[in-house]
Amino acid sequence: MKAKSERWFGPNEIAKRLGLSTKALRVYEREGLLHPHRTEAGWRVYGPAHVERLHLILVLRDLGLSLKGIKALIEGRQADLQTVLVVQQESLEAQRKKIDRAIDLLVTARNRLNNGQTLSLDDFINLTRDARMDQRPSPVILKADFETALRDQFPNIANEALAHINQAVADGRMPTKNYAGSKLDTSNGDFTTVFEDMIKEASILMAEGDETSDRAKALARDWNAQSIGLKPAEKSVSEAIQTAFWGTVNDPKSPKSPIFDPEIFRFVATVIKGMKERGEI
DNA sequence: ATTCTCACA
DNA sequence: TGTGAGAA
Incomplete structure (x- = not known):
């Protein structure tokens, strides 16, 4: 019926x-x-x-x-439902992070304008850079950018430079630790995370201002080992690697690159210099 | 005015 | 996750 x-x-x-x-x-x-x-x-x-x-x-x-x-x-499949909800929650939280960052950016930008300050394109780039500071770039992408930069800027010695780097990685001459104490795997060529961690550690130590702390010394040793381990015989190749790598790491136009203060160079150099003077390195 | 499939965003 | 085209 x-x-x-x-x-x-x-x-x-x-x-x-x-x-x-x-x-x-x-x-x-x-x-x-x-x-x-x-x-x-x-x-x-x-x-x-x-x-x-x-x-x-x-x-x-x-x-x-x-x-x-x-x-x-x-279908009432509870097990699947669990994972569905977890995935959805993660997705929403990721969206929220993005939005929060965007709002922060807009608020500070508007504050500047309200204070009668101008807002140039450079200012905006700096703002977004600051907002992205804590974002983790993919080492794989960074490495790809580095290789591109190398081939762009030094086409004649790019292959030789890359061979040197790969050899250094294969030989284990690259630093293999980060400063949270966990091991980093550089065997796949993702050694760029090591540099990122060194930069991050350096900026922290620089803020603390102690050039003789154990942490500063540990960093200086690894920094030194890195440059020695990576250093090819040829000066031109060495310079090409340096230029391309730091150019990539410090490229403000690239949203995936971490930015570091050139002052960090000065700080680390000072630490290394001091250690050499005291015969600690 | 509905079916299906395919390519495309 | 849908859309538009084209053929039946």
Whole structure:
């Protein structure tokens, strides 16, 4: 016995009523979220149960769930639901970080303008750079940029320079520790993280201002070992590597590059100089 | 006015 | 995660 409200709709009508496209309807069906009835001719028909299901799908979709996640929910697969929710939460938190950073940027920019200060393109670049300071660039990308810079600026000796670097890495002549004490794996060529960590450590120590602390000395030793270990025989090759690498690391136009204060060079040089004078290195 | 598939964002 | 085209 069917209720009198038992109404059936074609794809177009149901789509209109729910503010969907028939295309979307079929995507949901393809993904296993919905199984409309078929007429003998093979045309889809949607009944009350389907409308209800559609409402559920829409709500869940507005919550930001993926179709997969919705499916897991509908099928009551709790284990999958867990991971779905975790993934969704992580995604939302990542979005929030991005937005927070953007807002900070805008607030400081507007403050400057309100104080009658101008805001040049350079200022803006500096702002975004500061906002990105704590972002971790991918060593792989950084390495790719470095190689590109090397080939661009020193096409005739790029291959030789890269061979030197690879050899140094293969020989274990690169620093293999970061300053949180954990091991870094440079065997795959991702030695750039070591430099990033050294730069970061240097900036911390520079702020502390103690050029004779144990931490400063440890850093100086690794910094020194790095330059010695990497140093090719040829001066021109050595200079090419230096120029290309630091140019890459310090390129303000590249959003993925960490920026460091050139003062860091001076600080580390001072530490090394002091250690040499005291015969500690 | 519906079906399906394919390429594309 | 959808969309638009084109054929049936």
